[in-house]
Amino acid sequence: MIRVDGSGKSNSLIQVRGLDKSYRRGGEEIQVLQRLNLDVDKGDFVGFMGPSGSGKTTLLNLLGGLDVPTHGSITVAGDEITHMSANKLTQWRARHVGFIFQMYNLIPVLTAFQNVELPLLLTKLSKSERRKHVETALSVVGLAERMNHYPRQLSGGQEQRVAIARAIVADPTFLLCDEPTGDLDRKSADEIMELIHRLVKEYGKTVLMVTHDPVVAKRADLTLHLEKGLLVESGALGVTAGGVA
Amino acid sequence: MKFSGLIFANLFRKKLRLILTIGSFAIALVLFTFLAVVKSAFSRGTEIAGADRLVVVNRIGLTQLLPISHRDKILTIPGVKAVTHNHWFGGVYQDEKNFFPQFVIDPENQRQVMTELVVPEDQWNNFVKDRMGAIAGARTATRFHWKIGDRIPIKTTLYGGRSSEFNLDGIYHSERPGGDESQFWLQWKYFDENAPAPVKSTAGWYVVKLNSPDDAVRVAKAIDEKFANSSFETKSETESAFAAGFAKQFGNIELLILTIGAVVFFTLLLVTGNTMAISVRERVGELAVLKAIGFSGRAVLFFVLAESVVIALVGGLLGLTLAYLTIPVIGLALAGLLPPLILSKSLLTMGVGFAVVVGVISGLLPGIGAMRMRVVNALRRV
Numbered sequence: 001m002i003r004v005d006g007s008g009k010s011n012s013l014i015q016v017r018g019l020d021k022s023y024r025r026g027g028e029e030i031q032v033l034q035r036l037n038l039d040v041d042k043g044d045f046v047g048f049m050g051p052s053g054s055g056k057t058t059l060l061n062l063l064g065g066l067d068v069p070t071h072g073s074i075t076v077a078g079d080e081i082t083h084m085s086a087n088k089l090t091q092w093r094a095r096h097v098g099f100i101f102q103m104y105n106l107i108p109v110l111t112a113f114q115n116v117e118l119p120l121l122l123t124k125l126s127k128s129e130r131r132k133h134v135e136t137a138l139s140v141v142g143l144a145e146r147m148n149h150y151p152r153q154l155s156g157g158q159e160q161r162v163a164i165a166r167a168i169v170a171d172p173t174f175l176l177c178d179e180p181t182g183d184l185d186r187k188s189a190d191e192i193m194e195l196i197h198r199l200v201k202e203y204g205k206t207v208l209m210v211t212h213d214p215v216v217a218k219r220a221d222l223t224l225h226l227e228k229g230l231l232v233e234s235g236a237l238g239v240t241a242g243g244v245a
Numbered sequence: 246m247k248f249s250g251l252i253f254a255n256l257f258r259k260k261l262r263l264i265l266t267i268g269s270f271a272i273a274l275v276l277f278t279f280l281a282v283v284k285s286a287f288s289r290g291t292e293i294a295g296a297d298r299l300v301v302v303n304r305i306g307l308t309q310l311l312p313i314s315h316r317d318k319i320l321t322i323p324g325v326k327a328v329t330h331n332h333w334f335g336g337v338y339q340d341e342k343n344f345f346p347q348f349v350i351d352p353e354n355q356r357q358v359m360t361e362l363v364v365p366e367d368q369w370n371n372f373v374k375d376r377m378g379a380i381a382g383a384r385t386a387t388r389f390h391w392k393i394g395d396r397i398p399i400k401t402t403l404y405g406g407r408s409s410e411f412n413l414d415g416i417y418h419s420e421r422p423g424g425d426e427s428q429f430w431l432q433w434k435y436f437d438e439n440a441p442a443p444v445k446s447t448a449g450w451y452v453v454k455l456n457s458p459d460d461a462v463r464v465a466k467a468i469d470e471k472f473a474n475s476s477f478e479t480k481s482e483t484e485s486a487f488a489a490g491f492a493k494q495f496g497n498i499e500l501l502i503l504t505i506g507a508v509v510f511f512t513l514l515l516v517t518g519n520t521m522a523i524s525v526r527e528r529v530g531e532l533a534v535l536k537a538i539g540f541s542g543r544a545v546l547f548f549v550l551a552e553s554v555v556i557a558l559v560g561g562l563l564g565l566t567l568a569y570l571t572i573p574v575i576g577l578a579l580a581g582l583l584p585p586l587i588l589s590k591s592l593l594t595m596g597v598g599f600a601v602v603v604g605v606i607s608g609l610l611p612g613i614g615a616m617r618m619r620v621v622n623a624l625r626r627v
Contacts, residue, residue, distance in 0.1 A: 105624075108258075
């Protein structure tokens with residue numbers, strides 16, 4: 001169940017409580033997120049929409065442990081990440097978060113296989129075990145036969161598939177997608193969304209996704225709207241701030 | 246190592262830049278190594294000098310002679326084990342560019358004092374019996390393809406300018422690594438018989454063998470005191486101090502070489518540092534992604550340093566190989582102008598160390614920048 005009123009059950013996979021984030025720019029304090037609450041259970045697929053500057057990406061960065069909030073807490077699978085040291089947070093990200101970016105962000109000098117293998121280099125898996133995991137991840141995204149191709153030899157949609165394989169290869173607790181179809185044509189975008197949807201439905205992945213595209217947002221179980229740092233509306237399944245099943 | 250694929254893939258990202266950087270590193274290291282070899286050649290005399298030997302010269306200067314009678318007086322000083330004397334012959338073999346040092350030696354005492362310069366017994370005996378005999382250092386003999394029995398024509402430039410042919414009776418080797426094997430020894434008796442009157446019964450300098458190196462200061466002082474206020478006052482010093490003073494006649498070679506070496510070092514730092522800085526700046530986004538997916542700041546620093554050290558090591562090894570191949574050729578071309586140029590193992594090791602230090606320092610600043618980079622800011626720039 002996804003809730004935004006802070007009354008979610010204590011065993012939610014992701015619990016966000018009273019989250020504030022502000023920046024100082026030129027002596028002026030800019031409030032990006034305000035007293036935000038959120039509960040996400042395992043297997044949920046949440047979309048975040050909102051105008052530019054509404055705090056979508058900031059929220060994603062905070063949930064992914066890439067940034068620290070001004071106030072409030074984020075707890076993931078029982079670990080409160082808001083007070084972790086930078087080193088702990090890095091280790092935590094490696095274990096719990098799979099990132100999918102708008103621009104794919106693959107390493108151009110590495111093959112698809114090597115790109116997908118990157119998160120596994122941080123584990124104690126042997127070379128053969130890593131190979132097995134990478135091949136499985138690439139099979140899931142339908143690119144097993146392209147594993148030796150470099151990013152420049154792949155289409156945009158294929159690059160994003162490799163990025164998705166990289167995000168899921170270490171079996172993270174949840175996936176954070178920042179405009180995953182923002183740089184793709186409609187057909188490729190549909191294919192990517194189909195893939196993400198399949199990860200949720202078939203593999204039980206938890207996905208939090210930021211998008212500008214209402215068509216893409218419709219694929220989420222629930223779309224939350226961010227405006228001026230507040231979660232002001234919940235969509236898709238017509239739920240209230242009280243929660244949605 | 247599981248990260249090697251990532252490190253090498255990044256290294257080969259811009260092949261032309263990599264080749265140019267490695268090439269400039271290699272050439273700079275050839276220059277650095279050559280300078281180090283020249284410096285070592287000039288200081289070798291000091292390094293290999295006997296700790297238990299003194300050199301006694303005329304107080305006025307090395308070009309002034311000392312009477313041969315000083316020898317017996319020096320021998321009476323407690324702590325002196327043996328004394329031998331030398332003259333600078335200053336001859337030319339075929340052409341002035343074929344320079345090698347020629348010394349008139351005292352066969353009776355030479356081997357008691359210069360114990361590390363070894364001549365086979367039969368060759369030595371032939372030399373002692375032969376007024377026109379000569380012994381050459383192994384390096385000089387090899388340089389001119391001499392063999393025992395050859396007649397070596399030498400024209401002296403100091404003592405009347407006459408030309409003589411000497412019989413090569415023996416070849417000496419130095420038992421000390423890096424020892425001087427370029428000398429050419431002549432018989433004192435022959436020299437004294439043919440020397441002009443002012444030079445007869447004189448020595449250019451004395452070399453004194455001590456019972457113990459601990460006696461050096463005391464004996465040197467005693468020798469100089471013995472001849473104080475005489476017509477031929479002496480200046481006695483340890484062989485290493487003498488060698489160092491001799492090298493200084495060429496000017497402050499060490500300072501010159503250190504200055505050029507420092508310029509080479511900083512130029513290399515700038516070249517490699519600039520390459521690494523550009524390389525890191527080009528892939529800020531990629532490094533940010535690595536950090537996002539769980540690579541620590543230290544891991545990112547390690548990747549940058551590893552790339553920088555690999556560039557420096559490859560360039561360094563290439564440069565050292567070039568130096569290894571070219572220095573003997575340069576040494577031959579400069580024979581006579583410079584002391585023997587020897588690229589020793591310690592210099593090669595120093596070259597590798599130098600490359601690693603340059604690699605680490607030049608990668609450090611961009612690496613620390615990448616380590617401290619905030620992922621959120623870097624991703625925003627992608």
